[in-house]
Every structure is written in C-alpha cells, then in structure tokens.
Amino acid sequence: MAGKKVLIVYAHQEPKSFNGSLLKTAVEELTKQGCSVTVSDLYAMQFEPRATRNDIVGHLHNSEAFNYGVETWEAYKRGALSKDLVEEQKKVQEADLLIFQFPLFWFNMPAILKGWMDRVLVQGFAYDLSKAYDGGLLQDKLSLFSFTTGGSKEKYAIRGGIRYLLWPMQHGIMHFCGVKVLEPHICYAPENVSEEKRKEMLAAWSQRLKTLWKEEPIDCSPEWYFK
Numbered sequence: 001m002a003g004k005k006v007l008i009v010y011a012h013q014e015p016k017s018f019n020g021s022l023l024k025t026a027v028e029e030l031t032k033q034g035c036s037v038t039v040s041d042l043y044a045m046q047f048e049p050r051a052t053r054n055d056i057v058g059h060l061h062n063s064e065a066f067n068y069g070v071e072t073w074e075a076y077k078r079g080a081l082s083k084d085l086v087e088e089q090k091k092v093q094e095a096d097l098l099i100f101q102f103p104l105f106w107f108n109m110p111a112i113l114k115g116w117m118d119r120v121l122v123q124g125f126a127y128d129l130s131k132a133y134d135g136g137l138l139q140d141k142l143s144l145f146s147f148t149t150g151g152s153k154e155k156y157a158i159r160g161g162i163r164y165l166l167w168p169m170q171h172g173i174m175h176f177c178g179v180k181v182l183e184p185h186i187c188y189a190p191e192n193v194s195e196e197k198r199k200e201m202l203a204a205w206s207q208r209l210k211t212l213w214k215e216e217p218i219d220c221s222p223e224w225y226f227k
Contacts, residue, residue, distance in 0.1 A: 001213040002034030007095035009040045011102040011113040018190040018198060019148055023101050025202050026146070029209040038091055042112045048084065049115020055082045073123040081122070088120045097212075098143040098179065104150070107165045117173055126177040133220075136178020142217065143174045146185040146205070153188040162186065167225045170218075180217035 008026060012019035023039065030037050040047070051068050053060075060066065061074040075081045081089075092098065102113050109117075121127070127136050145166065149156070156162045170181045185208065187201045218224055 004033075004035045004096045004213065005094050006030050006035050006037045006097045006099060007040065007091045008037065008099045008101055009042065009113065009116060011042050011100075011110045011116075013043045018187065019101055019103055021202055022146060022148075022187065022205055025206050026099060026101070026209060029206050033210075038095070040088060040091060040116070042116060047112055047116060049112045049119070051115070051118045055085060055119060056080060057082060069123060076122055076124040085119055085122075088116070089125050092120065092126075092138070096141060098141060098174075099146055100143070101146045103148045104165075109147075109169060121173065121177060132176050132178075134178065136176060139178040141179045142182055143170075143179045144182040144185060144212075145169060148187045148190050150191070151189060152192070156188075163225045171220055171225065175220040181220055182212070182215055183218055
C-alpha cells in the first residue's frame with residue numbers, strides 16, 4: 001500500500017539462499033506497491049547479538065552489579081544507548097509493518113535474530129511492565145514471521161503442529177510489545193523439493209503480499225497456538 005513503511009529484519013548468511021529469494025520477492029513486491037522498504041540484513045551488518053555493557057554509553061546506573069534490563073532502560077531514558085541500537089529502534093519506530101525473514105533453527109529463530117530482539121526491544125522503547133500486550137508501547141504496528149523449515153509440514157503435524165513453536169516469538173515478543181501479529185508465512189523444507197515447487201512457493205509469497213494490507217491480525221490467545 002502506497003505510503004506504508006516496512007522494515008524487514010533478515011537473518012540468513014547467504015544472499016543466494018531460498019530465504020534470500022523470499023527477501024528479494026518481498027522487497028520487489030512491496031516496493032511495487034509504493035511502500036518504503038528498509039532491510040536490516042543482520043549477517044551483512046555483522047550485527048552484534050550479545051547483550052553486554054557495550055550497549056550503554058557512559059556511566060552505569062549501578063556500577064556495583066550489572067543488570068542489563070535495568071541499565072538499558074535507564075540508558076534509553078537518558079539517550080545513552082549504543083549507536084547501533086538507536087539506529088535499529090528508529091527503523092522500528094518508523095515502520096508500519098515488521099517482517100522477520102529467517103530459517104527455523106532448533107524450533108526457534110537464529111541466535112543473531114534473537115540477539116536483535118534482546119538488544120533492540122528494550123524496556124521504555126518497546127514495552128513497559130505496566131503497559132504490555134494490547135497496551136504495549138509499539139501499538140499500531142503489524143508484524144509477520146516468514147520462515148523456512150528443514151522438515152516437511154507432515155513431519156511437524158505428527159509432532160503436534162508448528163503453531164506452538166510460535167508462542168514465544170509472536171506472543172512472547174511481538175504481542176507483549178503491543179504489535180499486532182499477522183498469520184505467519186511458512187515455507188516447509190524448500191531444500192527438499194523441486195525447483196518448480198520452490199518457484200511456486202515464491203509465487204505464493206508474492207501473491208500474499210499483494211493483499212497483505214487487507215489481512216486481519218490473528219487472535220493472540222493461547223487457543224490459537226495450542227488448540
């Protein structure tokens with residue numbers, strides 16, 4: 001939709017990968033719609049995933065015992081977070097839609113993407129303990145987790161489905177921060193299917209993006225994940 005701003009946080013080492021193709025498809029289709037698209041390519045940026053003392057510029061709130069959550073909260077309030085965090089927070093703040101593109105690692109997001117969540121979405125910026133979930137600080141934004149798997153859809157089905165894996169990502173992070181969550185886009189086992197099937201997956205992603213702004217967010221309740 002023209003005028004909308006999109007941030008794609010991309011976590012794959014190889015531009016020629018299927019995740020890279022999904023990223024390219026999203027950038028092309030959303031740009032064609034008139035959206036302003038920004039990509040945070042975490043590996044290319046050599047994004048630091050570790051949450052450390054280096055994330056705070058200047059003095060600590062408590063130099064006797066380091067508490068990352070407290071220190072980043074205090075640093076955010078006084079404008080003393082490291083430059084890379086400020087830059088990423090600005091991208092988040094300006095975005096109408098956040099897309100996370102990644103391969104599923106051990107039933108979770110890659111460590112570099114989890115580190116982005118840990119370091120960028122600090123208290124005061126993304127959430128407040130008194131203002132969480134529907135009252136979170138990042139309201140009026142949409143999010144979408146687009147990822148690939150190693151296993152087939154059938155293999156996930158016999159183990160209870162894949163939705164329960166999304167509880168900590170979609171509910172525990174995005175919904176907690178007040179961000180509305182769209183249905184995830186899952187490409188099952190692209191490495192184990194034909195080239196024709198991979199092209200169909202990319203076409204399906206492109207087609208979905210054409211009407212994405214008309215979609216309604218999911219019901220962020222335990223029933224959606226565990227029913």
